[in-house]
Amino acid sequence: MTPMEVERPDLFSNGTVILGGGLCGLILAHELAQSLESKYGANAPCVWVIEAPSGPVPTRDQHRPARWLRLLGGEADYQLQTQPSTALAGRSIHWPRGKGLGGSGRINSMIWFPPTDADRQSLTKLLLPEQRPNAEFPSAESQAEIKLQLLKAFDRALEIVRPERPRWLSPTSTAFLESVSKLPSGCFHAYDRLNRNGRRWTAADLLADLQQSNPDAAKRIRIVRASVSSLRIDNDAVIGIRWSDGRTSQIANGVELVSSLGAIGSPTLLHRSGLTHPQIGQNLHDHLIMPVIHSHEGHAFSDSTSDTRELARWQHSGGGPIACNIAECGGIDEDQRWQLHVTPTDYLRFPKDTRRPAMTIGVNVTCPRSRGSMSWTEDETIIDAGYWSDDRDRIELLDGVRWVRELVKQSGFDRRLRSELIPGSKRQTDEAICAAMARYTQTLYHPAGTCALGDVVNPNFRVRGLANLRVVDASLLAEPTTGNPTATLAMLACYAAAQLSRE
Ligand SMILES: Cc1cc2nc3c(=O)[nH]c(=O)nc-3n(C[C@H](O)[C@H](O)[C@H](O)COP(=O)(O)OP(=O)(O)OC[C@H]3O[C@@H](n4cnc5c(N)ncnc54)[C@H](O)[C@@H]3O)c2cc1C
Structure with missing residues (x-):
């Protein structure tokens, strides 16, 4: 209050x-x-x-950036659901929207x-x-x-917002940024955060x-x-x-x-x-993200450290893995066709299953042309997200997946990875990749x-x-x-x- x-x-x-x-x-x-x-x-x-x-949300989920995914489906989430989509293999997608003072900022991934x-x-x-x-076109002035x-x-x-530079970056994201920095094009960096001292703002x-x-x-x-x-x-x-x-x-x-x-x-x-x-x-438009997931030899990232030193570090300086917002870094390509989000986790399993050491490079089309719509019954809001209602978005995302694969290879980052799990190294044809996209794409939570x-x-x-x-x-x-x-x-x-x- x-x-x-x-x-x-x-x-x-x-x-x-x-x-x-x-x-x-x-x-x-x-x-x-x-x-x-x-x-x-x-x-x-x-x-x-x-x-x-x-309703109340657990304080540690609210304040610790690494735990933000645990807020989805909770008391501060309206838990909307899109209509099943034939383009997405019949899936209906969970659309979280934040409730309570702060709105969707109470549950979002804090990227600025x-x-x-x-x-x-x-x-x-x-x-x-x-x-x-009949008036003239608005003046240049x-x-x-x-x-x-x-x-x-x-x-x-x-x-007034004062976004913050990240207080900590996972070894996975650090290695990714190091590798892609050698490439002649693209603009990749650790994202600024909606944080104050490593805590959700x-x-x-x-x-x-x-x-x-x-x-x-x-x-x-x-x-x-x-x-x-x-x-x-x-x-x-x-x-x-x-x-x-x-x-x-x-x-x-x-x-x-x-x-x-x-x-x-x-x-x-x-x-x-x-x-x-x-x-x-x-x-109605939204960014649809395709996770390209790799296993690796390093440690699996966990959002619930029981290491008291890490807790003390975060409480004292706002740093360490507790300050990790999961979608730590990324950027856009030269032509601004795609955005990347790099996470030190298996994006599809985290945080339910954190055993497998994995990392994700999510790719989405920056300016999708597809449009959906909303309609209403007496007491229900029906959301047709319209994903890929314009087929050019699907093709562009397919190109995006190929671009991620190329980026991983050209930058030498592949030497740090074990194998591609999603879409999976066996999926090489357009058809196979598109089938994986229909099955695994997720909302990036940006309906507008x-x-x-x-x-x-x-x-x-x-x-x-x-x-x-x-x-x-x-x-x-x-x-x-x-x-x-x-x-x-x-x-x-x-x-x-x-x-x-x-x-
Ligand atoms: C899970 C998630 C992750 C995201 N991650 C990022 C990110 O990392 N970076 C980024 O830039 N964007 C992110 N976004 C998107 C960003 O949070 C939203 O685009 C932004 O908050 C929208 O602002 P808004 O003011 O339009 O709506 P909101 O911030 O959602 O505010 C709307 C408010 O209206 C209230 N409200 C709605 N209906 C009623 C009603 N009938 N009566 C009273 N109150 C009502 C709601 O409770 C809410 O507080 C994310 C969103 C989500 C859900």
């Missing part, structure tokens, strides 16, 4: 109501509270954050991957003010201005930071633990919130709402509130795009047709981010906060 928590009010009489206290929602709250406080002082309106209650030029370019186009019919604002927003995100930590740095601004934030079911809409305005227990609260005139419920939550809210824009829940900027939401983040509702979260991303999305989303949330503060 934070000092900012309050009972659910019957009436939201002033301020901004942010639905969802995940990554984007809490960054928005952190930024808005400060700008309102500096503008209006003690008379500043409230910033409400509504977040679903979640800065937006690329292509990511910024794609957002710039969507954030340009909309043109009236306005494009340059948005690019500049995005750069500033990213600087701000860095300032989530956006919920921003609340404590604010209490320290600007207690007056922190007093403007009110946190309500409740699940939103839908919005009451009258003409073009939200006039109330319906809660999952059937109760309702009213929204006073002049109160602004922002949906930051995430890529699944936001379109679900809009749909359940009776909005009928045809793109709500469409354009379901209330896309430019379609459902205008460049001011407003839901089309509604005067007082915005969306700021992963559902805005019309295109997949090149790498892991948190850094780009943090930038977008800071950009949106700056825009809202100017109004």
Whole structure:
């Protein structure tokens, strides 16, 4: 319980109501509270954050990066499931989504991957003010201005998130990076982490930071633990919130709402509130990763060391294997077609089975073209992930698997490995590799795009047709981010906060 928590009010009489206290929602709250406080002082309106209650999670799983996979399927996970997919050998994929203050950051793998030029370019186009019919194409100045604002927003995100350099790297990842550094191309490195002193950081930590740095601004934030079911809409305005227990609260005139419920939550809210824009829940995209798994002669990595020296080391300096976030390093190829994630584990068996010394090089297509969609019954959300609905993604991933094999050979890293287990050295033909891909690919946990900027939401983040509702979260991303999305989303949330503060 934070000092900012309050009972659910019957009436939201002033301020901004942010639905969802995940990554984007809490960054928005952190930024808005400060700008309102500096503008209006003690008379500043409230910033409400509504977040679903979640059960407790074991503290050691929450704080120790090496144990993050144990959080999946637990109390902080919505445990969504995609529809069975014929492209993926009939499999239905578990889609974890984080619940509780901090959102998916409570259970994620903590990689901080800065937006690329292509990511910024794609957002710039969507954030340009909309043109009236027959008007000229937006000027170069306005494009340059948005690019500049995005750069500033990213600087701000860095300032508040403060991603950390890894405190420890496994011998496997160290050897991999050493080997590939000899190659003329590619950009591989140990990923920066969403950590503080080798411990998980989530956006919920921003609340404590604010209490320290600007207690007056922190007093403007009110946190309500409740699940939103839908919005009451009258003409073009939200006039109330319906809660999952059937109760309702009213929204006073002049109160602004922002949906930051995430890529699944936001379109679900809009749909359940009776909005009928045809793109709500469409354009769903995700990165699909194919693990290339090798056995090796070294030691198997374990996430639950009973070595008291290692525990003391982590407690003292935040270092050692406990600080390992599993997906420790990787990078993208020269043409930005694929991203790699290197883990010192057998990705498909870890952490259930940690006996076999193995390592994984996961490869995914950076910009998949496939799109899925969401639909709803009375009480269910149905997710068709649409994996490989565009067959070019399957072919590109096949090329990616071949590229990983080549990389391992050319860099000499193969000398440190015993044998390829998945797809398996016997699987050499396109057909055999594709069959393995259908069986073993996994979500990289990046669903997005379901209330896309430019379609459902205008460049001011407003839901089309509604005067007082915005969306700021992963559902805005019309295109997949090149790498892991948190850094780009943090930038977008800071950009949106700056825009809202100017109004
Ligand atoms: C297992 C996993 C690993 C990942 N690893 C990485 C990684 O290493 N690097 C990276 O960059 N990205 C990673 N991601 C993705 C990243 O965490 C998300 O893209 C990001 O958190 C999305 O931010 P968001 O604000 O859109 O949504 P979220 O952070 O998910 O926040 C949405 C919030 O809304 C709340 N909410 C939803 N519905 C309701 C409701 N009806 N009522 C009240 N509250 C509600 C949720 O409880 C949640 O707190 C990972 C994600 C997962 C799940």
